[in-house]
Amino acid sequence: MTRQQSETTFGRVNERLSGVLRKYRDTRIGKYALIGPTLLVVAVLMIFPTIILLSYSFNPYDQGAIQAGSTLAHYVRAFTTTLYQDTLVRTIKIAVIVTIIDFVLGFPLAYAAVRKGGWMGKLIVIATLAPLTIDLVVRSFGWFILLNGTGVINSTLMELGLVTRGNAPQLLFNETGIIIGLSHVMLPFMVFPIINVMHTIPHDLEEAAQNLGANRLTVFTRILVPLALPGISAGILITFVVSLASYVTPALLGGGVRVIPVVITETFTSTSNWPFASALSMILVGVALLVIIAYQRVLKEMEGVGGV
Amino acid sequence: MDSADGAEIAIQYDGVTKEYGDLKAVNDVSFDVKDGELLALLGPSGSGKTTTLRMLAGFEKPTEGTISLAGDDVTHVPTHKRDTGMVFQDYALFPHMTVGENISFGLKRQGFEKGEIQERIDEVLDMVDLQGFADRNPRNLSGGQQQRVATARAIAIEPEVMLMDEPLGALDKKLRDQLEVELTELQADLGITTLYVTHNQEEALTIADRIAVMNEGEIEQIASPIEVYEEPATEFVADFIGDTNFLEGDLHETDGRVVLDIEGTEVDVNAAGVPANGGAVFVRPEKMNAREAGYTDESVNTLPGTVTRRLFLGSKVRYFVDIGRNVVTVDDSNKHGTTLHEPGDDVVLSWSVHDTRLAHG
Numbered sequence: 121m122t123r124q125q126s127e128t129t130f131g132r133v134n135e136r137l138s139g140v141l142r143k144y145r146d147t148r149i150g151k152y153a154l155i156g157p158t159l160l161v162v163a164v165l166m167i168f169p170t171i172i173l174l175s176y177s178f179n180p181y182d183q184g185a186i187q188a189g190s191t192l193a194h195y196v197r198a199f200t201t202t203l204y205q206d207t208l209v210r211t212i213k214i215a216v217i218v219t220i221i222d223f224v225l226g227f228p229l230a231y232a233a234v235r236k237g238g239w240m241g242k243l244i245v246i247a248t249l250a251p252l253t254i255d256l257v258v259r260s261f262g263w264f265i266l267l268n269g270t271g272v273i274n275s276t277l278m279e280l281g282l283v284t285r286g287n288a289p290q291l292l293f294n295e296t297g298i299i300i301g302l303s304h305v306m307l308p309f310m311v312f313p314i315i316n317v318m319h320t321i322p323h324d325l326e327e328a329a330q331n332l333g334a335n336r337l338t339v340f341t342r343i344l345v346p347l348a349l350p351g352i353s354a355g356i357l358i359t360f361v362v363s364l365a366s367y368v369t370p371a372l373l374g375g376g377v378r379v380i381p382v383v384i385t386e387t388f389t390s391t392s393n394w395p396f397a398s399a400l401s402m403i404l405v406g407v408a409l410l411v412i413i414a415y416q417r418v419l420k421e422m423e424g425v426g427g428v
Numbered sequence: 429m430d431s432a433d434g435a436e437i438a439i440q441y442d443g444v445t446k447e448y449g450d451l452k453a454v455n456d457v458s459f460d461v462k463d464g465e466l467l468a469l470l471g472p473s474g475s476g477k478t479t480t481l482r483m484l485a486g487f488e489k490p491t492e493g494t495i496s497l498a499g500d501d502v503t504h505v506p507t508h509k510r511d512t513g514m515v516f517q518d519y520a521l522f523p524h525m526t527v528g529e530n531i532s533f534g535l536k537r538q539g540f541e542k543g544e545i546q547e548r549i550d551e552v553l554d555m556v557d558l559q560g561f562a563d564r565n566p567r568n569l570s571g572g573q574q575q576r577v578a579t580a581r582a583i584a585i586e587p588e589v590m591l592m593d594e595p596l597g598a599l600d601k602k603l604r605d606q607l608e609v610e611l612t613e614l615q616a617d618l619g620i621t622t623l624y625v626t627h628n629q630e631e632a633l634t635i636a637d638r639i640a641v642m643n644e645g646e647i648e649q650i651a652s653p654i655e656v657y658e659e660p661a662t663e664f665v666a667d668f669i670g671d672t673n674f675l676e677g678d679l680h681e682t683d684g685r686v687v688l689d690i691e692g693t694e695v696d697v698n699a700a701g702v703p704a705n706g707g708a709v710f711v712r713p714e715k716m717n718a719r720e721a722g723y724t725d726e727s728v729n730t731l732p733g734t735v736t737r738r739l740f741l742g743s744k745v746r747y748f749v750d751i752g753r754n755v756v757t758v759d760d761s762n763k764h765g766t767t768l769h770e771p772g773d774d775v776v777l778s779w780s781v782h783d784t785r786l787a788h789g
Contacts, residue, residue, distance in 0.1 A: 327487055328520035330507040332534030332585060342533070346524045 170405070177398035184392055194399035204383070204400070211379040212407065214295060214370075215363040218302045219310075222359050223352070225303070226310035230351075231344070233311070234318040248311045251304065260372040263301050267291040267373075293375025301373040302363050309362065310355040317351030353419050361408050380404050436463035437499070438589055438621035439484065444493035446479050446645075453479045455645035456493070461589075464619040466612070467650075468632040471642035472668070478593055480642070481625045485591055486510050498588050508537075513582030517594040519574045521566040527553070527577050528562030534585035552580040555614060572603045579611070589621040596631065608634050629669050633657065641665045659785065663708040666787040673716070673756040675709045679786075686786065691752045695729045699786035707786045713759040715783035718747050720767065721774040729784055731777045735769045749777060 144150035177194055180187040198204045233244040251259060266272045274288045283289065291297055321344065329339045345352065367381040374382065380400060387397035439461035446454040454476040461467045469477035482488045484495055486507035494503045502510050513534075522530050528549050535545045549562055556576035566574055575595060582590055595611070596604045612635045615622050626632050632639050633653040640650040641664070649661035660666035667674075677690035679702055686697040688709045697709055724730065733749040733756070747758045747769060758777060769775055 322518070322520065324516050324518070324520040325522060327485070327507070328514065328516060328522070328581075329533065330487075331485055331512060331514045331591075332581070333508050333537030334533070335506075335508050338537065343522065 173398040173401050176395050177402050179395045181393050181395045186392075186395055194396045195403070197396065198399055198403055207378055207380055207383055208403065208407075210295065210377070211364060211381075211404075214298055214302065214379060215360050217299055218306055218363045219356055219360045221299070221303045222306050222310040223356060226307055226355065227314060227352070229307075230311045230314035230318055233315050235323065245315070248308050252308055256305065256368045257372065259305070260301060260369055263297070263304070263373060264292065267297060267300065292373060294377050295374075297373035297375070298370045298377065298379065301369040302366060305366070305369055306359045306363055309358045313351040313354040313358070314348060315351075317348045321347045349419070349422065353415070357412065357415060360411065364408055364411075365404065435465075437461070438463045438465070438497070439467075439623065440494075440496040441480070441484075442494045442496070444480070444483065444490045444495060446476070446483060446488060447491045452645050454483070454490075457642075457645075457647055458493075459640055459647060459650055461621055461623060463621055465637045466615055466622040466624060466635060468624045468626055468636035468639045469642055470626055470629060470632040470636075470639050470669075472627060474644075475642040476645040477625045477627075477642045481591055481593055481623055484510075484589070484623060485512050485514050511588040512591050513585055513587035513589075514591040515575075515578045515582050515593065515595045517597050519566075519578040521574055521577055521581070523565075523567055525566075526562065527558070527564050527566055527569075530566060530577060531562075531581050531584045534581065538585060548584055552584045555583065556580045557610075571599050572607065575599065575607060579614070583614075583618060583620065587620070589623060590615070592622060592624045594626055595624075597626070597628075604631070611635065633669070641668060643668070660787050663710075663787045663789055666708065666710050666785070671713050671757060671759075672710045673713060674754075675711065675751075675756070676753040677709070679706065679709065688784075690731065693731055695731065695784060696781040697784050697786050698782050703786075703788055705789050707788050709784060709786055711756075711779055711784055713746070713757040714744075714761075716756070716758040716777050716779045718749065718758045718760055718769055718775045719778055721776060723776040723778065725778060728778050728780050733775055733777055735771050735773045735775055738769065738771055747775075749775060751777070 145154060176186070178190045178192070180189050180191045180193065198208075229244055229248060233241045233248075235241075236244075254262075264271070268274075269288065269290075269292070271291070273291060274283070277283045278285065278288060289296075291300065325343055325347070326339050329343045334342065365381055366379075367385060370379045371382050371385070378386075381404070384397050384400045384404070387393055387400065391397075437460045441457050441459050444454060444457045445452065457476075457480060459467075469480055471477045479488060483490050484497070484502075486502070486505065490503060494501050496502065497510065497512070521527075522533065525533065531549045531552060532545045535548055540548065550559075553559055553561055556579055558573065558576050558580065561569075561573070561577070566577055569577065575598075578595070592611075596607055599607065608631060615635075624632075624636065633656075636653055638650060638652055639656045641648045641656060643664050649656055649665045651659075651661075656665060657669055660669060663674075666672050675688060675690060675695065677688040677695070679686070679688050679697070681687070681702055686699045686702055688695045688697055695709070699707075718735070719730075721732070731751055733751040735747050736750050736755060737748040739746040742762065744762055745760045745768065747760065748755050749758055756777070
């Protein structure tokens with residue numbers, strides 16, 4: 121078969137298939153059958169384990185074994201122990217800071233990628249995407265080289281005489297390390313939704329605003345942010361929720377400084393206290409859900425005002 | 429700053445050049461716009477007219493030269509500090525704001541009070557005939573209405589000059605004709621100096637006080653619509669504005685007369701002399717009449733030819749007449765007594781020496 125023939129054959133088959141799908145989709149059974157596989161995967165891999173964890177979290181734990189019955193003791197322990205309180209606050213704080221940093225870094229990147237266009241825009245997209253092709257663990261070791269006490273950053277600072285060995289900043293195995301690492305990991309998730317929405321905002325709206333006397337800040341707050349809100353809110357939500365639940369980067373770069381997912385993993389793997397680990401997991405899920413719901417409320421309010 | 433006839437100069441371009449890499453989008457352009465005048469920048473796409481306009485708004489920085497607004501050099505003043513009001517081709521209305529919020533956007537930047545802003549919104553909506561539209565969403569308006577809102581938004585801030593970039597380009601012919609009239613009336617009422625970019629020569633002829641015809645980044649001619657049409661300075665202007673018959677032949681001077689020899693028939697040309705770099709002789713179609721074969725008149729230019737096609741256009745009859753070297757277009761007005769010629773008929777074309785123009789190459 122020549123290339124052209126195969127192309128037309130392929131086109132015909134394709135058309136046939138989409139025709140069948142279109143018809144099928146409009147029937148009641150068809151609709152459910154089409155989303156069925158996805159539902160099944162989500163149910164098996166997400167909902168069932170969550171339900172199992174939820175039920176574990178109420179099981180008493182005594183003498184190194186899970187007992188029958190039901191108790192709130194694990195939740196009480198999580199909320200009343202200073203260690204866990206601090207860890208939860210730290211986890212949320214880090215997620216908030218990472219989200220802010222990524223918005224501050226990501227918005228200009230997304231803006232430049234769209235407005236500059238050409239090779240500059242492509243370069244930004246590629247540079248933002250490239251880290252995703254490298255494994256998280258490998259990337260974290262990359263940060264070791266840059267951030268450790270005698271690493272590239274500190275030795276450069278010492279070379280420039282800005283710091284001495286004695287007062288060189290501690291960039292690794294603390295919150296700073298986690299924040300730097302996570303900001304890097306999460307940046308694409310902030311940049312791409314904003315790039316998408318930025319493509320839909322005509323440049324002449326910015327020019328019109330400037331022409332009417334708006335400086336850069338006003339153009340940003342009154343034109344770009346309201347119009348890019350769908351992308352910005354998606355970026356912020358993804359960045360925040362995924363940061364909250366991330367494990368690898370904080371585990372490697374945080375050292376002794378822990379976040380909730382690290383504590384959960386340690387509890388699961390190094391003790392047999394699954395009920396307590398489950399309770400911690402549920403608290404994390406609860407925080408994420410709370411934030412998502414509250415966030416959507418706020419967005420709805422804003423939409424009402426701005427008329428977006 | 430005053431021009432020769434005493435009117436204030438609102439806009440001044442002095443040796444303005446804009447380069448994009450190797451490309452000279454605008455090449456050494458200089459002109460003045462008088463206070464209250466409407467100057468149309470007319471040219472084909474890529475002629476540099478829009479770039480010229482955008483440099484006054486501050487969206488582009490000239491590579492060379494200076495631009496002055498009301499006597500002040502604004503070449504390096506940022507856009508938001510220049511006192512211009514721009515109407516964009518696709519209006520650029522803020523989709524997340526109502527009509528009223530669009531109009532108040534500029535007023536808020538100027539620090540007006542809430543009450544004043546409301547008054548001003550009503551006032552400008554009244555001017556563009558959109559009373560009661562303040563709470564509407566611009567996305568739900570027709571093209572013509574959006575255009576009016578864009579105009580209202582630009583005049584609300586009472587700018588020193590108004591900039592219009594093909595403001596009627598996205599509208600259909602009928603609406604365009606109507607808005608042309610309304611825009612010119614509004615512009616004249618407000619007495620606001622306006623720079624108006626268009627590629628539509630009819631639009632430019634209708635609305636402009638003066639037209640600057642641009643080609644390849646340079647201004648070919650800057651003059652009143654009548655002068656640009658009747659006495660185009662260059663072949664490009666003659667060709668770009670209106671329909672034109674270029675007559676091919678041997679151009680020379682005899683006894684102080686400039687004469688074009690078309691295959692043995694001599695045609696007198698309305699020119700003082702033959703320019704060194706030659707020139708193009710042309711006659712507008714409506715200046716010519718198609719007469720019966722054998723017609724003679726010593727006081728005008730005449731030329732024999734054969735009708736190849738006839739178009740009956742209602743108000744006029746258009747003939748395509750083969751005159752040997754080329755085919756010319758002749759528009760006869762449809763009046764009682766005008767003889768209709770058929771394709772294949774031999775005719776004599778007649779037109780006055782005055783209308784036989786010479787454009788520089």
